[in-house]
Amino acid sequence: MIGRWSVRGRLTALYGGLFVLAGGALLAVTYLLVWQSLNGRLQPFGDSMNLRELRTASPEDVIASIRAAQVDYRDDVVESLVTRGSLALLCVALIAVAFGWLLARSALQPLHRITEAARRIAAGHGLHERIPPTGPRDEVAELAETFNAMLDRLDRAFDGQRRFVADASHEMRTPLAVKRALIEVSITRPGASADAKQLGAELLEVNARHERLIDGLLTLADSENELTERSRTSVSDIAEHVLWQSKATADQAGVDLHHDMAPCEVVGDPVLLERLVRNLVDNAIRHNHRGGWVDVDAGPGVLVVANTGPKIEPYEVEGLFRPFRRLDRVATTTGDRGLGLGLSIVRAIAAAHGATVTATPGADGGLAVTVRFAGET
Incomplete structure (x- = not known):
């Protein structure tokens, strides 16, 4: 049932549950410390006045002795509670932090998968990778779907760009090859003037440069695709x-x-x-x-x-x-x-x-x- 909750609901239940557990544990430890302190001091008069002194003492001395014993008793209980309670609070806090760390790691595991996928894509593994839908329909699942939709659009855009470059380069190769053949025929035919041969040589150089450009664009487009041969x-x-x-x-x-x-x-x-x-x-x-x-x-x-x-x-x-x-x-x-x-x-x-x-x-x-x-x- 909890698996169907949203991330917000699960985190709220997690933090609330940890708070209740930690508070209950601390309350129980405090109760035990107070009980032990009270149980260890059942004789309220202690050493302030023995029975013989009590028989011969005046009422004012008895009252003063009782009050002194109460003050010592209170100080001992408070000191014990502060000292042992602080140690108990530290232990409960460490245990709560440890449980919170483990539970938070489990709750954030889907986000780690999204981060790893984004890191692999950024490292050049290609835009074809997608985050598999796992777990309940919550905020993390919506984030994964949005991330996959963004990758789909980017993948289509880059594929379209590469296909355009490749198709345009292929289409331009044919007219460049025809142009090169026509120029070569023109400058090698009998009776061609020296000026025509010089112009033809310059045109061949320009045409060769364009062919190298087309070849470079094709190579650039092919190299940006996923390798098919390894x-x-x-x-x-x-x-x-x-x-x-x-x-x-x-x-x-x-x-x-x-x-x-x-x-x-x-x-x-x-x-x-x-x-x-x-x-x-x-x-x-x-x-x-x-x-x-x-x-x-x-x-x-x-x-x-x-x-x-x-x-x-x-x-x-x-x-x-x-x-x-x-x-x-x-x-x-x-x-x-x-x-x-x-x-x-x-x-x-x-x-x-x-x-x-x-x-x-x-x-x-x-x-x-x-x-x-x-x-x-």
Whole structure:
């Protein structure tokens, strides 16, 4: 029957019941203390006057002796009650606090489940998780239903956004591919003038940039979805492969590549993990200077990509992870400032794998990006 009460009713019954129990226990202890004190002092005269003195004493002396005995008797009872009553009150209070703590924890257990679910969602486990309806129809159940309804709306909104980005990107790929084919045919046909070839080359470069943008948006949309493929993957092997492929670009930019690889295995999507490492290495090479270096270190559950380069202020670091955010004042080794999606894709892929990404600017310039895979060894 109590299980059907509201949280307010249960807490009221809990606190009221504890108060009544504690008060009753304290009253019983007080009664016992007073009874013991009174029972231990049945001789009201005590040592004030013996029988021989009583026979020869005047009525005034007898009255004075009785009053003195009453005062001593009262003082002893009050002192005993205060001393032992205080100790009894302390014991009853400790017992009441202990019972209140246990009962409050039981009453607040549904709220703890809601908090844990919110913490898992905030950690990047996806908006698909819901709080199962358990217990009676009370305020906590209404809170769980409201929380689930909010998650439903957020989940639909984010899914709609991702589907729109993916669909729009797919739709734009076809006209870009047709445009590239038409430009290539125009500049390779016999009789094409030098100006037409130069214009065509510039248009191809612009078209290639748009294709990279579309590819980046698709990757960003895919990486924000829940992983459908998971396998044991060595991040160290991926990093070595990416460094080998990037050597020609680094040599052309005048940047030295260094690495220190220890075993780093995680469970995830190998394609997305390769894109994560590639984006970090490409950014480290692009945003550098001639004669600089890129250092890639891997270890148990961690990947660090550091480089030399222009000085970055600490307050600018977080903005680098936002889509289409670039530092316009920073020059690049390749002349291409990029699309501003590299680190955004890195963070999205890391979140899909339950990892965290942090960046620390170097004292003399450059940036050190650290990816930590939680729970991996």
